[in-house]
Amino acid sequence: MRRAPVPPLLSDQLGRPVRSASGRRLGRVADLTVRLGPARPQVDHLLVRSGRSTGYLVGWADVARSTPTEVVLRADAHLLPVHPARPPLETDELLLARDVMDTQVVDLHGQRLSRVSEVLLGEEGLTPEVVAVDLGTAALLRRIGPGRLMLRYPPVAVAWTDLHLTSRRGHLVQLSTDAASFRRLDARGLAELLARLSTRKAADVLHAVAPARAAAALRRSHPHTGRRLVRALGSDERQRLMREAAATDAATIEELGRPTSAIQRRRFLRTAGWRLRRPPKG
Structure with a gap:
């Protein structure tokens, strides 16, 4: 051969x-x-x-x-x-x-x-x-x-x-470059990317795209991922996204930002590190 x-x-x-x-x-x-x-x-x-x-x-x-x-x-x-x-x-x-x-x-x-x-x-x-x-x-x-x-x-x-770099320098360069690959993703593709990034880096990506696109990606994310990221954005950024978002996307962000009970907030440490919560299909 x-x-x-x-x-x-x-x-x-x-x-x-x-x-x-x-x-x-x-x-x-x-x-x-x-x-x-x-x-x-x-x-x-x-x-x-x-x-x-x-x-x-x-x-x-x-x-x-x-x-x-x-x-x-x-x-x-x-x-x-x-x-x-x-x-x-x-x-x-x-x-x-x-x-x-x-x-x-x-x-x-x-x-x-x-x-x-x-x-x-x-x-x-x-x-x-x-x-x-x-x-x-x-x-x-x-x-x-x-x-x-x-x-x-x-x-x-x-x-x-087809790459998104997660190294410290790679992440910073992509955020400041208009030609970065993540900028051409649709809402579904952006949600898939957010599911694989740390909370801080995913929040950076949401800040770097247009508010309407960020809101659409959050609506298509797994509820656990969406809730984690909405809380990481803070109330001012959350309100900014809701003002620019479509009505259905704004309603999802509002729902994800509501306080939850202590039981719902509990993280199971044995699985939290490796479980991948992908966006729902459809």
């Missing part, structure tokens, strides 16, 4: 030596950045580390040659700005290894919460671009060693445009 071709992988890009134009070794590739927005975002910067506290944030346009064994830059070391442990990023920029790899994501198409095992790359010209992420176990095993025997298994790939 012919083995399927393996797409370029983020893990293979990391750890390669980086040299200046004069041949001086500057460090190793620690991460790659992309800017949220395009369906297949191109790599914007290389993060090069030399020790724990010193590094360079190099634009991909400044890369003269990139091979499987090393990266050579166009400039000499003295022309590159040195950055501390936290490199300056644009408001819509993400570090792929830090903010995507090994973090939890919501597959908006498959409606599931999973963890990223690998980032799949492609190339447009000479610049790598993010195509998808791999949520499969084989990709994780490949990275830690024994998985090299499992390359015959195809990736469990999810397109970049």
